Amino acid sequence: MHVGLTHYLVVSTILFCIGLYGVLTRRNAVAILMGIELMLNASNINLVAFNRYLAPGAVGGQTFALVIITLAACEAAVGLALVMAAYRSLETIHVDEINVMKW
Amino acid sequence: MNPADLWSIVPELWLTGLAIFLLLVDLFTARKTVVGVVAVIGLLLSIIPTGVLLGQDPRTILAGTYAVDGFAVFFKILTVIATALVTLAAMDWLPGRTQYEGEFYALLVFTAVALILMAASTDIILLALSVEFVSLTSYVLAGYLKGNVKSNEAGVKYFLFGATASAVMLFGFSILYGLTGTTNLYEIARRVSDAPLQALSLSVALMLTGFGFKISMVPFHQWTPDVYEGAPTPVAAYLSVASKAAGFAALVRLLMVVVDPRQLNWVPLLAILAAVSMTLGNLLALPQRNIKRMLAYSSISHAGFLLIGVVAFRGDFGTPGLLIYLLGYTFTQLGAFFVAALIGRQLGTDDIPDYAGLSRRAPVSALLMAVFMLSLTGLPPTSVFVGKFYVLAGAIDNGLLWLAIVGVVNSIISLYYYAGVIRAMYIMPAPSTVPLEEPAALQVALGIAGLGTLIIGLYPQPIIDLARSAVLLLRI
Numbered sequence: 381m382h383v384g385l386t387h388y389l390v391v392s393t394i395l396f397c398i399g400l401y402g403v404l405t406r407r408n409a410v411a412i413l414m415g416i417e418l419m420l421n422a423s424n425i426n427l428v429a430f431n432r433y434l435a436p437g438a439v440g441g442q443t444f445a446l447v448i449i450t451l452a453a454c455e456a457a458v459g460l461a462l463v464m465a466a467y468r469s470l471e472t473i474h475v476d477e478i479n480v481m482k483w
Numbered sequence: 484m485n486p487a488d489l490w491s492i493v494p495e496l497w498l499t500g501l502a503i504f505l506l507l508v509d510l511f512t513a514r515k516t517v518v519g520v521v522a523v524i525g526l527l528l529s530i531i532p533t534g535v536l537l538g539q540d541p542r543t544i545l546a547g548t549y550a551v552d553g554f555a556v557f558f559k560i561l562t563v564i565a566t567a568l569v570t571l572a573a574m575d576w577l578p579g580r581t582q583y584e585g586e587f588y589a590l591l592v593f594t595a596v597a598l599i600l601m602a603a604s605t606d607i608i609l610l611a612l613s614v615e616f617v618s619l620t621s622y623v624l625a626g627y628l629k630g631n632v633k634s635n636e637a638g639v640k641y642f643l644f645g646a647t648a649s650a651v652m653l654f655g656f657s658i659l660y661g662l663t664g665t666t667n668l669y670e671i672a673r674r675v676s677d678a679p680l681q682a683l684s685l686s687v688a689l690m691l692t693g694f695g696f697k698i699s700m701v702p703f704h705q706w707t708p709d710v711y712e713g714a715p716t717p718v719a720a721y722l723s724v725a726s727k728a729a730g731f732a733a734l735v736r737l738l739m740v741v742v743d744p745r746q747l748n749w750v751p752l753l754a755i756l757a758a759v760s761m762t763l764g765n766l767l768a769l770p771q772r773n774i775k776r777m778l779a780y781s782s783i784s785h786a787g788f789l790l791i792g793v794v795a796f797r798g799d800f801g802t803p804g805l806l807i808y809l810l811g812y813t814f815t816q817l818g819a820f821f822v823a824a825l826i827g828r829q830l831g832t833d834d835i836p837d838y839a840g841l842s843r844r845a846p847v848s849a850l851l852m853a854v855f856m857l858s859l860t861g862l863p864p865t866s867v868f869v870g871k872f873y874v875l876a877g878a879i880d881n882g883l884l885w886l887a888i889v890g891v892v893n894s895i896i897s898l899y900y901y902a903g904v905i906r907a908m909y910i911m912p913a914p915s916t917v918p919l920e921e922p923a924a925l926q927v928a929l930g931i932a933g934l935g936t937l938i939i940g941l942y943p944q945p946i947i948d949l950a951r952s953a954v955l956l957l958r959i
Contacts, residue, residue: 412643440660443666444656455646481712
C-alpha cells in the first residue's frame with residue numbers, strides 16, 4: 381500500500397479528536413494534560429507531513445514541529461507545577477472538585 | 484540576518500535584559516521594593532528606543548519574521564505603560580502575601596516582552612511561540628500565591644483552558660501551513676487565494692479559538708471570572724488589559740493580512756460573536772457582588788465592543804477605533820482594578836457592598852473609581868467614550884447599523900452595574916468612618932490611570948493621530 385499525505389492527515393485528525401475527547405471527558409488534571417499533549421502531537425504530524433509532501437525543499441514545517449515539541453515540554457512543566465501547587469492546598473487533582481469559585 | 488536589524492529590536496532586547504537583571508537584583512537585595520523600582524525605571528527607559536522606531540518606514544526584519552511598523556510600536560507603548568502601572572500597583576499589594584516578590588516583577592517584564600513579540604510577529608512560528616510565551620508566564624502569575632486556594636484554582640483553570648485553546652490554535656496553524664507551504668504571513672497571504680475554502684475556514688475557526696481565548700470572547704470566556712477573582716489583583720488587571728490587547732493585535736494582523744474577506748467572509752461570524760459577547764458579558768455582570776468578577780464579566784462585554792473594531796475594518800473609523808479603545812480601556816480598567824487592589828489590601832474584601840462609605844474613608848480613590856466606572860460605561864468626557872464612539876461609528880460606516888444599536892443598548896445596560904459601585908461608595912452609609920491608608924506607589928499608579936482616562940477623553944486628538952498612523956502602516 382502506498383502511504384500518502386492523506387494517510388498522515390487522517391492519523392493526525394484522529395489523534396487530535398482523541399486528544400480533544402480526553403480533554404473534555406477526563407476529570408483528572410494530569411489526564412487532561414495528556415489529552416492536550418495528544419492534540420499538540422497531532423499538529424506535529426500535520427506539519428512534518430505537509431513539509432515532506434508539499435514543500436520538500438523547505439524546513440519550515442520541521443522547524444515548527446520542533447518548536448511545538450519544545451512548547452509542549454514547557455507547558456507540561458508549568459502545568460504539572462500548577463497542579464502540584466493546587467494539590468498541596470486542595471488535596472485533589474480532580475477538576476470537578478477544584479471549585480471554590482463559582483458563578 | 485542583517486546586523487542592522489538588531490537596532491530595530493532594541494526595545495525587546497532591553498526588556499529581556501531588564502528581566503534577567505531583575506532576577507539578579509532580587510538575588511542580592513533583601514528589600515524587594517528595590518526590584519520593583521528598578522523594573523519601573525527600566526520599563527520607562529524602554530520608551531526611548533521605542534519612540535525612535537515611531538517615525539521609521541514600515542518593514543519586516545529578521546528574515547521577514549518580525550514587523551517594525553506603527554502598529555507594532557503602538558502595542559509596544561501600550562504594553563510598557565500597562566506593565567509599569569501594574570508593577571507600581573504590585574509593589575504595594577504584594578508585600579506580605581508571597582515571599583517570591585522579586586521574581587514577580589521579573590515575570591511581569593518577561594510577559595511584557597512576550598506580548599510585544601506577539602503584536603509584531605509576521606511569521607506563524609514566531610506567533611505560536613510568543614502566544615505560548617505569554618500563556619506560560621500568565622499561568623504562573625495567575626497561580627502565584629502558592630498557599631492561597633483561590634489563586635491555586637485560578638492557576639489550574641487558566642492553564643487547562645489556555646493549554647487546550649492553544650493546542651487547538653496550533654492545529655489551525657498547521658493546516659494553514661499545509662495550505663500554503665510557508666510560515667511567513669505575507670507569503671501565506673499571497674498563496675492562500677488558491678486554497679480550498681473549507682480547509683481555510685476550518686483553519687481560521689481553529690485559530691479563532693486560540694485568539695478568542697486570549698481576548699475572552701464568547702464562547703471562549705468561561706475562564707475569565709474565575710481567573711480574575713482568584714489571581715492576585717494586579718495580575719488580573721494585567722491579564723484584562725495587556726494580554727487582551729496583544730490578543731487583538733495578533734488577531735487583527737492575522738485576519739487583515741492573511742484572510743481576504745472576499746475569499747472567506749469572516750465579517751458576519753465575528754459581528755455575531757461581538758454582539759453575543761457584549762450582551763452575555765453584560766447580563767452576567769448584572770448580578771455580581773464581587774468587584775473582580777464584575778470587572779471580569781464587564782471585560783468580556785468590552786471584548787465584544789473591541790471586536791466591533793475588528794469587524795468594521797473598512798473605512799477610517801474601525802481599526803483606529805480599536806486602537807484608541809484599547810489604550811483608553813487600558814488606563815480605565817487598570818485604574819478600576821487598582822482601586823479594587825487598594826480596598827482588597829486595606830479591608831480584605833472584594834465585595835461591592837463593602838465599598839459603602841468609601842467617599843468619606845478614601846475620597847480620592849472613591850472619586851477616581853467613580854471616573855473609571857463612568858468611563859467603562861462609555862460616558863463623556865472619558866477615554867472609553869472616545870473608543871466606543873469610534874468603533875460604533877465604524878460599525879455604521881461599514882453598514883452594520885444593527886451592531887451599533889446592540890452596542891448602544893449594551894452601554895445603557897452596563898450603566899446599571901457600574902453605577903451600583905458608585906452608589907455603594909457615595910450613597911450607602913459607611914460602617915465606619917476611619918480613613919483608609921492609601922499607599923504611595925498604588926496612589927501614583929491610580930493617579931496616572933485617572934489622568935490617562937481623563938486626558939484621552941478630553942483631548943483625544945494626539946491619540947487619534949497616533950492610531951491613524953499605526954493603522955496606515957499595518958499592510959506593508
